[in-house]
Amino acid sequence: MLLSTKNLSFSHPRQQAIHFPDIQLTSGESLLILGKSGSGKTTLLNLLGGLAQPATGEILIDKVSLSDLKGQKLDLFRGQHIGIVFQKPHLITALTVFENLQLANFFSKKKNDQLMQLLKDLGLADKSKSSVLTLSEGEAQRVSIARALANQPKLILADEPTSSLDDDATQKVIDLLKEQAEKIGAGLIIVTHDQRVKNHISNFIEVKSS
Amino acid sequence: MNLIKLSWKYLTFRPMSTGLNVLLLALGLAIITVLLLMQDQLEKKMNQDAAGIDLVVGAKGSPLQLILSGVYHIDFPTGNIPLAEAQKLTRNRLVKQSIPLALGDNYQGFRIVGTNLDYLELYSTEFESGDSWKEAFDVVLGAGVAKKIGLKVGDEFLGSHGISEGSHDHDANYFKVTGVLKPKGNVVDRLILTSIESVWATHEEEEEEESSSHVPSEITLHGLPQSEEPKEITTLLIQYRNPMAAIQLPRQVNAGTSMQAASPSFEMSRLFEILGVGISLLRGLAFVLIGISGLGIFIALYNSLKERKYDLAILRAIGAARFQLLQLIFLEGIMLTFIGAVLGILLGHSFLAVLVSQQESGVMVSLNPWIFLKSELWIVIYALTVGILASVIPAIAAYQTSIAKQLTKA
Structure with missing residues (x-):
């Protein structure tokens, strides 16, 4: 089992606690987390990525409990084992495309000589030395996917990766994510309210704020 | 990265x-x-330039000016003092050594300083080439002067009147370079040194105009020059014989003679206070x-x-x-x-x-x-x-x- 959660809940200050359904995921498997806007999907993703602390419950990734990790150890664990694709690309604008990927390697203390191949797979080979400011929105999105994959993580978390894309692009991005996840044998979790994604990934859970 | x-x-x-x-x-x-x-x-x-100089004696005026002109050769001198009075002072038992300086001419802005060989010893100068002056109108160039105006041993030049550039040339006597000093990074680097008699001679010709060239036959290499006529020098650099002199000598000079005495260290600290x-x-x-x-x-x-x-x-x-x-x-x-x-x-x-x-x-x-x-x-x-x-x-x-x-x- 790559990922399993139990009794997860989270409470924003002065708001009712949100309870999340338990999740079980094996390597190479894909899962959708569906729900309306504001239902707490992104919160769940933050919990899974160790970006926020749950009020109750436990998250086990590759037999490691996230709540056992603190500070620097948690940051390093996240860098090495979890790749996150955010809603917006959020690239480091002072760096080139390739440097953005190298940065991920540096902070997670991992070496990856496949970065160029990765850019090739994502159709970004000729952009590797470009400033990220010159990229189109779609290219920036793909670079952010490449960055999430740069450390060959065990788990890939994607937050609404298709919300601003048309049908064709949506299919491409989802295919890309699935393909790359399979290639490195990682689990893939996509948080979305986009019903189109359901056509590509059948396995899903729903988050409902009570 | x-x-x-x-x-x-x-x-x-x-x-x-x-x-x-x-x-x-x-x-x-x-x-x-x-x-x-x-x-x-x-x-x-x-400090380097004033080393070995305890007291500067010159004409009355600003003591700071006396120090700046007599030791550092920056400012104009306060005037001249009679040779006779200077000689009397050198015989004072509180004075260990005294070096006379006679100013008045320049060459391309560099001062021609009439003095004796003690002055060279005071700054422990060494010769790059040539030797010290032996006769009247022999000069020794400081390293900086030689470098800036490009003169070497054997060359001759005419001095100009005044201690800064721009006044008329003396046309009677050529100065002859007999030596060039090694660079020391001190005041001597930018001076042209000669005997006191040479400085006197150039000026006497100015005054007498017509008289045939009048080259002093002898020059003084140590101590003060002797002269029957009433001559003048510009400043006298004095080294004390004992600490007692620091207290007594300036008072004796300032109160008892027409000259004034100023201490380099005192005046310089006063200057730095003002500049401060x-x-x-x-x-x-x-x-x-x-x-x-x-x-x-x-x-x-x-x-x-x-x-x-x-x-x-x-x-x-x-x-x-x-x-x-x-x-x-x-x-x-x-x-x-x-x-x-x-x-x-x-x-x-x-x-x-x-x-x-x-x-x-x-x-x-x-x-x-x-x-x-x-x-x-x-x-x-x-x-x-x-x-x-x-x-x-x-x-x-x-x-x-x-x-x-x-x-x-x-």
Whole structure:
């Protein structure tokens, strides 16, 4: 089992606690987390990525409990084992495309000589030395996917990766994510309210704020 | 990719703001560098030039002027003193040694100083070529003079009247170069030295006009020259025989004769006291500049931090520890100020070099702008402290960035 959660809940200050359904995921498997806007999907993703602390419950990734990790150890664990694709690309604008990927390697203390191949797979080979400011929105999105994959993580978390894309692009991005996840044998979790994604990934859970 | 490279990328990503802050800091530090260099070298030179001279005796007037003209050869002399009175003074039991100086002429702005060989010994000069003067109108050139006007042993020249450039030439007698001194970095470097009789002779011809060339047959190599006629010299440099002399001799001279006595060390400390106001003003300005640049660095880091909150959150998300973000911001501040410090020091030295090259003669010429002082290390340390102080608040803010909050704000 790559990922399993139990009794997860989270409470924003002065708001009712949100309870999340338990999740079980094996390597190479894909899962959708569906729900309306504001239902707490992104919160769940933050919990899974160790970006926020749950009020109750436990998250086990590759037999490691996230709540056992603190500070620097948690940051390093996240860098090495979890790749996150955010809603917006959020690239480091002072760096080139390739440097953005190298940065991920540096902070997670991992070496990856496949970065160029990765850019090739994502159709970004000729952009590797470009400033990220010159990229189109779609290219920036793909670079952010490449960055999430740069450390060959065990788990890939994607937050609404298709919300601003048309049908064709949506299919491409989802295919890309699935393909790359399979290639490195990682689990893939996509948080979305986009019903189109359901056509590509059948396995899903729903988050409902009570 | 590492933290240093990353901070460098961030710095060069906003070249205007980085450049402005580096420049501001560099300017402030350059002023401090120039002050340090001038203070160090001038003070050293002043002490070096006055070494062995306890008292300067000359015509009444400003004592500071007497010192500046008699020891450092910067200012005009206060006037002349009768040779007879000077001779009487040298016989005083409190006087160990006395060296006469006679001023009045120049060549291309360099003073021709009539004196005796004791003066060369006082500054323990050595000859680059040739030897000291043996006859009237023989001259010895200081290293700086020889270099600037390009004369060598055997060359001849006509002196001009007055101690600064621009007055009429004496046309009767040519001075002949018999020696060139090795550079010592002191006042002798910029003087033309000769016997007192040579200086007297050039001036007597002026006065007598018609009389046939009148070359003194003998010159005085040590002690004061003797003369039946009433002659004058400009100053007398005196070394005390004992500490008692410091108390008694100046009073004896000032009260009992038509001459005045001034102590180099006393007058120079008085001068530095007067200049001190200007120096502290300049230093104040430098600190204001450094303060502003520190503030500028702080504002630049703080502002860029607002834009970079996402960046920082992303860095955390891809594995960066809080501590590394702290380092990142500090590194930026430190790199910025380090560049500023190095630039400032270089700027300060170049500024001094320009200042020195603009001068034809005078004290500044003998300054060496490319001497590096240990205290310049303190400038670097000082600058880095400014950088660290300016980075503290932004770095703490970076440390406290909450990833989830930052990334979900969108």
